[in-house]
Amino acid sequence: MKIRTRSKVLSVVIVVALLSLCVTWGLYGRAEEKIQQTAQNRYDSYLLAVELRQSSDDLTRLVRTYVVTGEAAYEDQYFAVLDIRNGKKPRPQAYNRIYWDFVAADGKAPRPDGAAVALQDLMRQAGFTEQEFAKLKEAQANSDGLVNLEVEAMNAVKGIFKDPAGAYTQRAEPNRTLAVQLVHSKQYHLYKAQIMKPVDEFFQLLQARTDAELYAAQRMGALYQALMLASIITVVLGVLWLVVSLWRDILTPLLLLRDRMLALAANRTEDGDRLARRFGSRSDEIGEMARSVQVFQDNARQMDLMRQAQTEDHQARIRQSEQVERLTARFEQGVSTVLDGVVGASSRFEETASVLAANAEETSQQVARVVVATEETSAAVRTAAEAAELLSVSVRGIGEQVTGVSTLAHAASEDADLTNATVQELSETTVRIGHVVGLINEIASQTNLLALNATIEAARAGEAGKGFAVVANEVKNLAHQTARATGEISQQIKAVQVQTRNVVVAIGGIVTRIDEINGIYQTITAAVEEQAAASAQIRDAVTTVARGASMVSDGINAVRAVSQVTGDASQQMLTSAHDLGAESDRLREEVGAFLAAVRPAADAPR
Numbered sequence: 001m002k003i004r005t006r007s008k009v010l011s012v013v014i015v016v017a018l019l020s021l022c023v024t025w026g027l028y029g030r031a032e033e034k035i036q037q038t039a040q041n042r043y044d045s046y047l048l049a050v051e052l053r054q055s056s057d058d059l060t061r062l063v064r065t066y067v068v069t070g071e072a073a074y075e076d077q078y079f080a081v082l083d084i085r086n087g088k089k090p091r092p093q094a095y096n097r098i099y100w101d102f103v104a105a106d107g108k109a110p111r112p113d114g115a116a117v118a119l120q121d122l123m124r125q126a127g128f129t130e131q132e133f134a135k136l137k138e139a140q141a142n143s144d145g146l147v148n149l150e151v152e153a154m155n156a157v158k159g160i161f162k163d164p165a166g167a168y169t170q171r172a173e174p175n176r177t178l179a180v181q182l183v184h185s186k187q188y189h190l191y192k193a194q195i196m197k198p199v200d201e202f203f204q205l206l207q208a209r210t211d212a213e214l215y216a217a218q219r220m221g222a223l224y225q226a227l228m229l230a231s232i233i234t235v236v237l238g239v240l241w242l243v244v245s246l247w248r249d250i251l252t253p254l255l256l257l258r259d260r261m262l263a264l265a266a267n268r269t270e271d272g273d274r275l276a277r278r279f280g281s282r283s284d285e286i287g288e289m290a291r292s293v294q295v296f297q298d299n300a301r302q303m304d305l306m307r308q309a310q311t312e313d314h315q316a317r318i319r320q321s322e323q324v325e326r327l328t329a330r331f332e333q334g335v336s337t338v339l340d341g342v343v344g345a346s347s348r349f350e351e352t353a354s355v356l357a358a359n360a361e362e363t364s365q366q367v368a369r370v371v372v373a374t375e376e377t378s379a380a381v382r383t384a385a386e387a388a389e390l391l392s393v394s395v396r397g398i399g400e401q402v403t404g405v406s407t408l409a410h411a412a413s414e415d416a417d418l419t420n421a422t423v424q425e426l427s428e429t430t431v432r433i434g435h436v437v438g439l440i441n442e443i444a445s446q447t448n449l450l451a452l453n454a455t456i457e458a459a460r461a462g463e464a465g466k467g468f469a470v471v472a473n474e475v476k477n478l479a480h481q482t483a484r485a486t487g488e489i490s491q492q493i494k495a496v497q498v499q500t501r502n503v504v505v506a507i508g509g510i511v512t513r514i515d516e517i518n519g520i521y522q523t524i525t526a527a528v529e530e531q532a533a534a535s536a537q538i539r540d541a542v543t544t545v546a547r548g549a550s551m552v553s554d555g556i557n558a559v560r561a562v563s564q565v566t567g568d569a570s571q572q573m574l575t576s577a578h579d580l581g582a583e584s585d586r587l588r589e590e591v592g593a594f595l596a597a598v599r600p601a602a603d604a605p606r
Helices: 003-069 072-086 100-106 119-125 130-158 176-183 186-265 273-279 285-372 374-547 549-603
Strands: 160-162 168-171
Touching: 003 072, 003 100, 003 119, 003 130, 003 176, 003 186, 072 100, 119 130, 130 160, 130 176, 130 186, 176 186, 186 285, 285 374, 374 549
Parallel strands: none
Antiparallel strands: 160 168
16 A cells, blocks of 8 residues: 555544544533533432422421410511412522521521522423422322411411311410410321322432433443543554554655665665565555665666676776787897897808808809819819818808798797787777677666666655655766766777787788798708709819819819809899898888887777
8 A cells, every 4th residue: 555545544544533532522521511410400409309398397397486486477487488489589599508597596587589489490490300290299289288287276376266167267365285286296297298208209209310310411421431532542543553654664664765875875785685675565655765776776786797897897908908018028029039130140141142152253263273274283172172161161051040040030920920819819809898898888878778767766756756866867977977988998999909900911011021031041041952062063073173184174164163053142142131131120110110009009998
């Protein structure tokens, strides 16, 4: 149930309970007033009933006092009691209190008179029933004998007696003894009892009626009191339910959600799923807020993973850049060493070629001298032998240098292949980095979309969602910054890819140059082999010359041919040596350009 719906239901219950409390409070107040009125009416009715009995006793006391004393004041008081009771004379104030005893003592009224109201009228105003009045009428009907007896006694005091017709017309001497006997006779008490019996029954009826009315009023008051207590308990329980619900279902989750949002603001994403499991299943606003906080929690974790991935990627790029620098330095050192070796070998190769050319020239001169002077054949043979030996030594030296140069060229080719593989790996790494950047850009787009959705949900939540709107704007700004950063990284990676392609092209040129150098080395090797063959022929020629003069001409011709070939080979060796030096310088320039292009590209992603 929604908190709003629950609050409405609870508010309606409390309002209904309050209205019920107000109504029952009013009814209870009226019931209390009714009880008080009933009790007061009961008391007043009892006073009126007591007044009736008291007036009867007062009449008895006054008539007896009169017949004994004969004072007219007591007779006047006697008839005053009757007139007040019948409403013929004003009724003294607070007549229920002691009155005639004070009047009998000094003849003065203790209190002033009020309005003239008959006792029965007061009883009707007090709500006496007809049944009760019937008892009073019965008592009044039974009072005729007593009244006649009292009248007879008072007339006897005056000396007035009844005639045979029953009228008081006869006069004689007052007879107080008769009067006293009449008001104290058994017949008087019998008449008195006949009057008091219906009065006693009247008291019983009055008591029963007033008790029933008071009991009914008290029961109604108790009912209204119970309803009022039930309303109070309902209001108290409703308020307690409201307080407990507010604390347990609203304030406590809001405090936990606030702490969770503060933790997210502080980049603490631990222990967030427990809050989502606790409140996320609720269907009210707290559940919606918990699920929104879970979205922020997931986004924060995703952002942490992205930052961690960016950090790892940055460290990987740093390690890769360091590896590229190491490989570049190694390549530069290796190429420099190879180039230095090639330059040294070419210098030595050039020196050897110069020596070979000098030897060839010397051989030609020797041949000329042999032609000019045969007598110098022996000396020429020895000279030729020495030259042949020197030539053989030179050829062996040239062969060793060519072998060293070939080894260095092969090592340079392997280093170039290794560099080419490294650059290819660098190119593939930049492609993978491009894919990672694309993934980061896609995550940034999704984060931006989630931030937009969170902003919309926060706008729907109104005042309660303002904090979420601020967090959503921060997440959206972070997503925009991530997108810009990934764009810049993509541009740098594209620049690295362009430089990598240039490096690949440059290394291809280096490999081509090294292959050309290998071809030249093969040519030099062939020339050295030819020189070795020529040296063998010279040795054979010297041997032949030593064996016989007949073979001198053939040997000289062979020496001349070999000298020619040696001269050509020496010239070719000089040319190759110059070309090798030029190619070495060009290779050094290409390697320097490659390293100058690779270093900025390797440092760019940092």
